[in-house]
Amino acid sequence: MEILTASTGSYPRIGDRPEQQRHRQAYAQHERGEIFDEEFKRVQDEVTREVIEEQLRAGLDVVTDGQVRWHDPISHFTRKLEGCEIDGLLRFFDTNFYFRQPVIKGKLVRRESISEHEFTFAKEVSSKPVKPVVTGPYTLAKLSINRRSGDFQSLVDEFAGVISQEVRELAKAGAELIQIDESAILKNLSDFQVFERAIQKVVTEKGKARVALYTYFGDAAPLYQKLLKLPMDVLGLDFTYSPKLPDTIARLGCDKDLGLGLIDGRNTKLEREKQVLDVLKLILPVIKSKRVYLNPSCGLGDYLPREIAFKKLQNMVSIAEKAGGLT
Amino acid sequence: MMRKKLECLGLKLPLLPTTTVGSFPKPPYILEARRKFAAKGLSAEELKKLEERVTREWISLQEGIGLDVLVDGEMYRGDMATYFANNLDGFEISGLVRSYGNRYYRKPIITGEVKWQGPITVDWWRFTQGLTSKPVKGMITGPYTMMDWSFNEYYPSRREACLALAKALHEEVKALAKAGAKIIQVDEPAISARPEELPEFAIEAMKIVTEGVDAYFITHICYGAFEFIYPEMLKLPVDNFDLEMSNSELDLVELFRKHPFGKDLSFGVVDVHSHVVEDAATVEQRIRRALDVLKPEQLWIDPDCGLKTRTQEEAVNKLKAMVEATRKVKGLKNNYNGRQ
Numbered sequence: 220m221e222i223l224t225a226s227t228g229s230y231p232r233i234g235d236r237p238e239q240q241r242h243r244q245a246y247a248q249h250e251r252g253e254i255f256d257e258e259f260k261r262v263q264d265e266v267t268r269e270v271i272e273e274q275l276r277a278g279l280d281v282v283t284d285g286q287v288r289w290h291d292p293i294s295h296f297t298r299k300l301e302g303c304e305i306d307g308l309l310r311f312f313d314t315n316f317y318f319r320q321p322v323i324k325g326k327l328v329r330r331e332s333i334s335e336h337e338f339t340f341a342k343e344v345s346s347k348p349v350k351p352v353v354t355g356p357y358t359l360a361k362l363s364i365n366r367r368s369g370d371f372q373s374l375v376d377e378f379a380g381v382i383s384q385e386v387r388e389l390a391k392a393g394a395e396l397i398q399i400d401e402s403a404i405l406k407n408l409s410d411f412q413v414f415e416r417a418i419q420k421v422v423t424e425k426g427k428a429r430v431a432l433y434t435y436f437g438d439a440a441p442l443y444q445k446l447l448k449l450p451m452d453v454l455g456l457d458f459t460y461s462p463k464l465p466d467t468i469a470r471l472g473c474d475k476d477l478g479l480g481l482i483d484g485r486n487t488k489l490e491r492e493k494q495v496l497d498v499l500k501l502i503l504p505v506i507k508s509k510r511v512y513l514n515p516s517c518g519l520g521d522y523l524p525r526e527i528a529f530k531k532l533q534n535m536v537s538i539a540e541k542a543g544g545l546t
Numbered sequence: 547m548m549r550k551k552l553e554c555l556g557l558k559l560p561l562l563p564t565t566t567v568g569s570f571p572k573p574p575y576i577l578e579a580r581r582k583f584a585a586k587g588l589s590a591e592e593l594k595k596l597e598e599r600v601t602r603e604w605i606s607l608q609e610g611i612g613l614d615v616l617v618d619g620e621m622y623r624g625d626m627a628t629y630f631a632n633n634l635d636g637f638e639i640s641g642l643v644r645s646y647g648n649r650y651y652r653k654p655i656i657t658g659e660v661k662w663q664g665p666i667t668v669d670w671w672r673f674t675q676g677l678t679s680k681p682v683k684g685m686i687t688g689p690y691t692m693m694d695w696s697f698n699e700y701y702p703s704r705r706e707a708c709l710a711l712a713k714a715l716h717e718e719v720k721a722l723a724k725a726g727a728k729i730i731q732v733d734e735p736a737i738s739a740r741p742e743e744l745p746e747f748a749i750e751a752m753k754i755v756t757e758g759v760d761a762y763f764i765t766h767i768c769y770g771a772f773e774f775i776y777p778e779m780l781k782l783p784v785d786n787f788d789l790e791m792s793n794s795e796l797d798l799v800e801l802f803r804k805h806p807f808g809k810d811l812s813f814g815v816v817d818v819h820s821h822v823v824e825d826a827a828t829v830e831q832r833i834r835r836a837l838d839v840l841k842p843e844q845l846w847i848d849p850d851c852g853l854k855t856r857t858q859e860e861a862v863n864k865l866k867a868m869v870e871a872t873r874k875v876k877g878l879k880n881n882y883n884g885r886q
């Protein structure tokens with residue numbers, strides 16, 4: 220059994236040190252019209268390089284681009300769609316982070332590719348595999364305001380169309396593993412059929428890539444068995460909400476790769492090694508696949524200060540090294 | 547409804563009392579002074595002098611507008627959670643965390659046992675009440691919001707962190723009441739974050755904060771999601787709920803029609819997120835809608851939330867429209883100077 224360490228998504232784009240303010244300054248200047256798009260993009264490139272380097276320095280096996288270019292996980296994917304406008308701020312799940320809510324007014328058509336160039340840039344500057352992350356169609360639909368005629372199901376289907384295009388392009392661009400974030404399903408179990416259909420559609424486009432389905436900010440234990448039956452390759456789970464999850468996995472087993480969100484991405488407190496190893500001891504023996512990922516419970520970028528994010532990842536890598544001895 | 551309690555406390559308020567949620571915009575000279583203070587270019591005493599000056603200005607503005615229940619305007623506070631964290635034992639302050647877009651803030655971290663070291667807001671309350679004969683609200687950030695907006699490195703669960711905060715804040719509430727505050731507002735903007743925690747411990751926490759203290763309690767709740775906590779939230783042991791009504795997608799009045807609102811309500815009638823100043827007629831309509839489902843004895847009139855993000859001019863004009871509309875509803879003349 221191979222234990223790989225991975226990022227779960229975003230990484231803090233600014234820090235507390237003076238030289239880590241560049242992104243914030245450029246963002247403000249860009250907003251005020253003092254710098255052009257190209258200059259802002261240059262800063263985003265630079266900061267992307269920097270956060271990839273930081274993840275590598277922490278010792279991760281799989282990194283992300285830190286989502287440095289994202290406004291938030293929802294509006295990042297809806298900004299470039301026809302049939303959709305961006306509205307006011309809304310709390311992102313139960314976090315202290317806010318996203319801009321999309322208002323759907325017509326048929327959704329993707330005007331241009333969203334993730335491919337971001338992935339291509341990151342891949343070129345990273346010495347380890349880069350995992351692109353996309354927000355899933357169900358979550359995009361669920362967190363939008365639907366102001367057009369037509370039901371929720373058709374909205375999810377259209378978002379599934381958009382995200383399928385993204386996945387197809389990412390796979391073609393050489394992504395080995397593509398992560399789809401679908402946290403909204405955890406608290407809306409009755410929508411499972413609609414959700415399932417959307418995931419099936421997206422996974423069809425994966426080509427040679429492997430697909431990871433991640434959920435967080437909720438208890439996945441009640442859904443665990445149903446999630447496992449979906450056609451993805453990796454299932455990512457947030458353990459911070461779910462005291463019963465380790466037992467559930469130990470009892471029901473697992474025939475997929477798992478993404479183990481045992482590192483709390485929303486608390487500054489560093490994990491105690493023993494606490495994480497105890498859970499691994501319980502669940503690793505029942506996993507039939509040959510690989511698991513140890514990763515934070517969610518992206519760190521919107522929840523932790525940069526300095527703590529780095530320490531969390533370092534701590535995670537050191538725990539993973541110890542865990543190697545368990546297998 | 548709770549008017550009896552107000553009377554027992556010696557407060558004679560008119561029907562449909564007008565008030566505000568707490569914060570006002572900081573004028574440029576205060577922003578500048580805070581910057582200088584942070585850069586160590588201004589002493590604490592000099593800053594405090596300016597804060598007292600601006601608090602005086604806000605009191606006379608509120609009196610001029612004709613508001614019935616006043617606030618100190620929170621000129622001396624930065625973030626509403628960090629301010630209390632800085633003044634309680636058991637907290638540190640984190641590095642920068644993103645809240646949206648290009649906005650970052652420093653978040654409190656609970657690193658030890660949370661304890662009340664001594665009065666936090668009492669001196670400011672006493673100073674402000676000394677400037678006016680109108681009642682001034684005591685204002686604190688509630689235990690649930692303090693917990694939800696902090697990293698918790700110390701307590702084993704959110705519940706335990708919240709209840710420890712409640713015990714510490716109870717001391718502050720007692721000190722406010724002892725100083726003479728008769729109306730105390732406990733801000734809980736985050737209380738709808740995890741609706742399941744309301745019965746699990748948020749109500750219990752509010753009970754700890756308010757229990758045995760002889761005051762009229764208001765709780766301010768915002769950021770929506772009321773549909774998930776109503777009517778359960780009525781169990782919070784307070785006398786008055788201060789809710790955002792004008793900026794709500796959800797029609798709360800309809801919700802109250804289905805399940806009657808049994809306490810007093812401070813009804814947010816002007817939108818604090820919009821630059822547009824509502825005209826009195828629009829505000830009047832909102833008040834009349836509230837009166838469809840609430841008795842006049844239950845109703846207070848205020849803005850949706852703190853006005854700190856508006857300009858001073860916008861804030862004052864919104865409040866003027868609110869007071870004018872309230873008078874119209876009560877059948878009073880407009881050029882009336884606010885005394886009853």
Ligand SMILES: [Zn+2]
Pocket residue numbers: 567735766767768769850851852
């Ligand atoms: Zn508010």
